[in-house]
Amino acid sequence: MIKCNVTVCGTISKAAVVRTNNENKAFTAFAVNCVIPARNGINKTVEISVAKDGEEYNRADYTVGKRVEISGVLTFKKRGDNLYFNMSASSVNLTVASNEDSIKGEMHFRGKTGKNIEEKTDKKGKNFLQFSAFSAEKVNDGFEYLWVRFLGFDREREEWLQPQTGIEAKGELELSVYNDKLNIACKVSEMSEYVKQPYNPNN
Structure with a gap:
């Protein structure tokens, strides 16, 4: 989502x-x-x-x-x-x-992280996180995947933030173009692990 x-x-x-x-x-x-x-x-x-x-x-x-x-x-x-x-x-x-x-504006994202969670340091010596995550949409018999690049400034990596993990995040939407390819990015302001609730037909 x-x-x-x-x-x-x-x-x-x-x-x-x-x-x-x-x-x-x-x-x-x-x-x-x-x-x-x-x-x-x-x-x-x-x-x-x-x-x-x-x-x-x-x-x-x-x-x-x-x-x-x-x-x-x-x-x-x-x-x-x-x-x-x-x-x-x-x-x-x-x-x-x-x-x-x-x-x-602000993005509200729910999906799953990719394979790499990178912990980096900027020119001023401040830590930041960089990773990609995808949101999946079921279409006919398959899925479509939309990837978003996330940047978390002044943010330490939490224990739950691992590859292939459910994530819910909010932050500033950034759209840019590089080599004719559109990139969707988010500067994170809030982030937490997302655990999908089991389907309950009574709800």
Whole structure:
């Protein structure tokens, strides 16, 4: 599970339309392009599919090319080599002053660590942790795995933090591009071992 409470600044790439969900409730759908800066290589533009509960009566203002700021919950869906961004919006601001694209906010992650937990020291002599962990989603007869790189500054390694261990973490979301590959990272503020509860049909 990966959920991010974020604010997105970008440009509308698909005009707003009104649709209905499985419960026949109306929602407004549109898409936003956001440029992710590259640490190496060329910047990458991602398209975020946005849904906002209810019918936006000013959706004529949601024109392609208009700058917009959206707050809400961002989730990711991986299918093969493709990564899709989906956002459930709580608020939309169509009078944005900033011309700079950004995706800023906090990630809530639940998954399993990879094979390596690295304990490092920065240039100032402070300890930090670096490791990757994945979240798995069941798709048809298999699974899709989405990896996140974690950085824990001023943090000692706890005994439970081992390879192939369940983890629950919160922290600052960081998206970047390196050699045309999108990287998802998290600067950890909270972290604990996650033990999956056995399925109980009575709950």
